[in-house]
Amino acid sequence: MNRFDYVRAGTVAEAVQAFAAGPDARFIAGGTNLVDLMKYDVERPGRLVDITRLPLAEIEEHDGGLRIGALVTNANVAYDARVRERYPLLANAILAGASAQLRNAASTGGNLLQRTRCYYFYDTATPCNKRIPGSGCPAIQGLNRIHAIFGASESCIATHPSDMCVALAALEAVVRVSGPEGERSIAFSDFHRLPGDTPEVDTTLKPGEIVVSVDLPERGFASNFTYLKLRDRLSYAFALVSVAAGFEFDGETVKTARLALGGVAHKPWRNREAEALLQGKPATRETFQAAADLIVAEAKPQSENGFKVELARRAIVRGLEQAAAGTPQSLSDKRIQ
Template sequence: MKRFDYLKAGSVAEAVSALAAHPKARLIAGGTNLVDLMKYDVEAPGLLVDINGLDLKRIEESENGTRIGALVTNSDLAYHPGINRRFPLLASALLAGASPQLRNAATAGGNLNQRTRCYYFYDTATRCNKRQPGSGCDAIGGVTRIHAILGASDSCIATHPSDMCVALAALDAVVEVEGPNGRRDIPILDYHRLPGETPERDNTLSPGEMVLGIRLEGEASPRHHTYLKLRDRLSYAFALVSAAVDLKIEDGVVRRARVALGGVAHKPWRDLEAESLLVGRAPSADAADAFIARLLSGAKGQGGNDFKITLAERVIRRALRQAAAGTPQLQHEKAIA
C-alpha cells in the first residue's frame, strides 16, 4: 500500500471540491472494496476523502417513493421495514451478497461504485485495460469462468459484481449525484457503462462528482418478485448468473415486467424490448422462451464461461416462475424453489 493524504470532509461541497482538485483522490466510506484494491496496489489514491461524517445515512419515505442516502449500510437497508414492505426485491438482493460482517460496513454508494472482481484486474502482474488503459487484456484467452457473456468488447470482458445494483436496475432506480457543476439525476440504467474501448470507466460520473443517494420511485410488486442467484458456493460468493424479476400481474396477465441479470456483463443487464414480450400475456413457458431468446440473442462465451449461456437461460426461466407464482427465493434458505 502506497502513502496517501487524508481529508475528513465536513460537507458535500468540501468533498466535491477535493475530488475536483485532486485527480487521484478517492472517497472512502465503508472501505470494503477500496481498501482491498489499495492493498493489492490496484488503486493508489493520492488523497482519501473520508465522507463518513456527512448527513447521508438516512432512509426517507414519502408517498412517491423512498430515498436512500449514500452512506446507509447494506445491513440497515436490507432490514429496513419500509424497504421490505415497498421494495422487497432490493432487500432480498442485498441479503444474497457478501457476508453479515461486510454488509454491516458496506454502504449503498460504495456498493453502487464497487469495481469488478476480475482475477486479472486484481493481479498487477497481468495486462488489464481497466487497471492500465491500453495495456491489453489477459483475461481474453485466459481463465474466463466468471467473465461476461453479454456486452463485452475486445478491450474488456469483466463483469460488474454487485447484487444490489441488479435489483436497482429492475426497480428503475435513480442515482442522485453532486459535482462541480451542481446536482443531477442519473437513471440507474444509464449509470453503469459497457466497456467499449474505455473499460477503465465503470460509470457515467463526471470528474469531481459523488453519489448523494438513490431514489426508488413508483411501485414495485410486494408479491410477484424474486432475486435468484447462482454461484459456486452457497454464500459469500459473487454471482455466476443472477436474475432480479419484478412483475405486475392483474387478472392472470402480466401488465409490467422488469428483469435484470447480474454476473453476465460489465453492468446489470436489461433489455426493455425483450420485456415487452412478456407484457399482455399470461405467465407461461412460451412467453418465457420468447423473452429468453431475445434477451440472450447476443450472448457469447469465451470458452471457459460458455456454460453461463445455458445457466442464464435456466436462471431466468426459474426466476420468472418464482415471481409469477409469488414464491420469491428466500435468502436464508439456500434451496431453490
C-alpha cells in the same frame, strides 16, 4: 500501500472541494472495495476524502417512493421495514451478497461505485486494460469461466459484481449525484457503462461528482418478485448468473414486467425487448421461455463460459416463474425452489 493525504469532509460541498484539490483523489466511506484495492497496489490514490460524516445516512420518503442516502449501510437498507415491505426485491438481493460483516460496513453509494473486476484486475503482475489502459486483456485468451457473455468488448470481458445493483436496475431507481457543476439525477440504466474502448471508466459520473442518494420509485413489485442467484458456493461468492424479476398483473395477464441479470455483463443487464414481449401475455412457462430465448440469443460466450448461456436461459425461466407465483427464492433455504 502508497502514501496519501487524508481529509475528512463535513458537508457535500466540502467533499467535492477537497476531491478537486487533491492529486488522484478518491472518496472513501466503508472502504470494503477501495481499501482492498489499495492493499493489492491496484489503486494508488494521492488523497482520500473521508465522507463518513456527511448527512447522507438516512432513508426518507420521497415522491411516493424512498430516498436512500449514499451512506446508509447495505445492512440497514436490507432490514429497513419500509424496504422489506415495499421493495423486498432489493432487500433480498442485498442479503444474497457479500457477508454480514461486509454488509454492516458497505455503503449504498460504495456498492454502486465498486469496481467491475476479475482476478486479472487484482493481479498487478499481469496486464489489464482496467488498470493500465492499452496493456491488454489476458482473460480473453486465459481463464474466463466467470466472465461476461453480454456487452463485452475486445478491451474487457469482466462482470459487474453487485447484487444490489441488479435489483436497483429492475426497479428503475434513480441515482442523485452532486459535483462541481451542481446536482443532477441519472437513471440507473445509464449509471454504469459497458467497457467499449475505455474499460477503466466504470460509471457515467463526471470528474469530482459524488453519489448523494438512490431514489426508489413508488412501484416496488412487493408481491410478485424474486432475486435468484446461482453461484459456485452458497455464500460469499459472486453470481455466475443472477435474476431480478418483478411483475404486475391485470388478472392473469402480465401488465408490467421487469427483468435484470447479474454476473453476465460489465453492468446489470436488461433487455427491454424481452420485457415488452412479456407484457400483455399470460404468465406461462412458454411465455417465459420465449423471453429467455430472446435474451440469450445475443450472448457471445468466451472459451470457458459457454455454460453460462444455458444457465442464464434456465435461470431466467425459473426466476420469472418464482416472481409470477409470488414465491421468491428463499434466503434461509438456498436450494433452488
